[in-house]
Amino acid sequence: MTAGAPGGAIGTAPAVPPSRGPFAVPARIRSGWYQRSRQERLALRLLLPVFGLVFVAATIPFVLAVVQALTSDDGRFIGADNFGRALSNDQLxxxxxQTAIYGSVVLPTEILLGLGLALLVHRTVKSRVLRAVIYVAAMIPIVIPQVAVGVVFRLLYIPDYGLINVLLGQTGNSQILWLSSPPLAIFAVASVDIWQWTPFVYLIMFAGLQTVPPESVEAAQLDGATSWTQFRHIELFYLRPLLLLVFFFRLADVLRVFDHVYILTGGGPGTTTQFLSLYLYRIAFRFSDLGQASALAVLVMAFMIVLYTVISRFLPADTSS
Amino acid sequence: MTRIATRLLTWLALAIAFVVFVFPLYYLVVTSLKTHAELFQAVPTLFPRQPTLASYSSLLFDQGFAQLLLNSIVVGISATALALVIAFAICYPITRLPVRPRMRSFVLNWALSLRFLPPIAVVIPYFLIVRTIGLYNQIPALVIVYTIFNLPLSIWMLKGFLEQIPAEVEEAALVDGGTRFQAFRLVLLPLASTGILAAGIIVFAFDWAEFLFAFILTATPDSMTFPVGVQGLVTQFEIIWNDMAAGGVIAILIPLVLMLFARRYVIAGLTFGVIREK
Incomplete structure (x- = not known):
């Protein structure tokens, strides 16, 4: 969980060699309270109580989920039964x-589309006002609640009133059931995700393009670089860390996707849009099987911790000073 | 000639993108302004014939959504204030005082890692806690959970803002004989106020939009939040389209207006300060 972080902002505490084992460094150097400067003691006095409190409050769920998963409803210890049931359920x-399918539709589309739009605006739109307008317009889908996004797309996809069928000339009996026919529903739900988050990718990529030094672009153009080679050899270099960042943020969001799917399809038809979060919801609150649900929650949290540990190695290092 | 053609094509592509992204919202607003009669036209209309705010008043007053609106605002403001105070108490030492790098990066990485936890996995144990201690269907339960889950964002945003204020300004106050608390209150706090406000707006918008926690931890209109109410409009058996659309518009309007004020900081907020807009 540690991405190498540069030092503190004010002054510098005496560098302390990291402990390499229980006996490696004499205790008086490492933890002597009075060895620390007055300021450092002040810092710890301010930091530790508050941080300790929130750390505990945020860690309790994990501990409790483990306990719940290992006991039965009347509090007896039942070992890994719940985990066994969770893992032997085919629906998991x-x-x-289905989550993987959703992610493999949504992630590449959003990233390529967002990147493409960013390049397009960066190359063609020079007017500052227009750029500002696009900036604000692109922010709109991002800041609105997913529940509201669900409402918006209900209005577009629903059979009787939905505008999309009308625009396609499909009314009456030939209506397309976007949200309730198996192969279409997952794409309908994915399209909503794409609508909401492509602008997010766009904004980050556009911001990234502004950091490309104009001199190197001009030099390349003098050398006769085409639009593509300019992107491939110069701009992509500056965008690479941002692409990774966007990918990981979006990946985390895909794994937690719930709100708009719940509103549009409720996980149906059948189980075609019952993604991971909706599945956990169903086990916990529809079937009230909190034991199995806790086991699933533990598995998901453990998986996310592993994923995060891997991810944090690739994220741009802590930004300070 | 080809230059002109490519220019035209790119502008066309941009125009299409713009329509695709803006039109659904337009249609939402239009639907919310329609009368009941107009909803049952065989072909939906693109302009309301007799625009009316009837669906808004029906939703807010006849169906009691005003209470949900109030709940959302109370929860949002309380949770935002709490998150900011806690985040400040954590960020002040790690940005202004000599804290060891290992501790600093532990705190920051811990906060970032919270961002990646799927809420559904966390809400199951929280549901058990809240039910056990008798806070189920109570506003304080939401305030606590929202505070914790917006801490990562609050911590990273405040850290970003505090780092930009040079250490010298406070040191100058200390040299002039002020105490550290005076330096904090009279020098640092005023300088950081814009950043704190921006962080507050963004955190509030996230609290406002939150759905899953509120959906599971509340049950009645006494404590339900606005998005949960809107969800009920969408999934009920016979949907009243204009009321539902009005709910959607209100849900959208509040964060939208707030974000216009904090627009420079939205991207920084969403990416934990990795990207800073000029």
């Missing part, structure tokens, strides 16, 4: 598969 793997 169905949910994982």
């Amino acid at each position: 793997f169905e949910a994982i598969r």
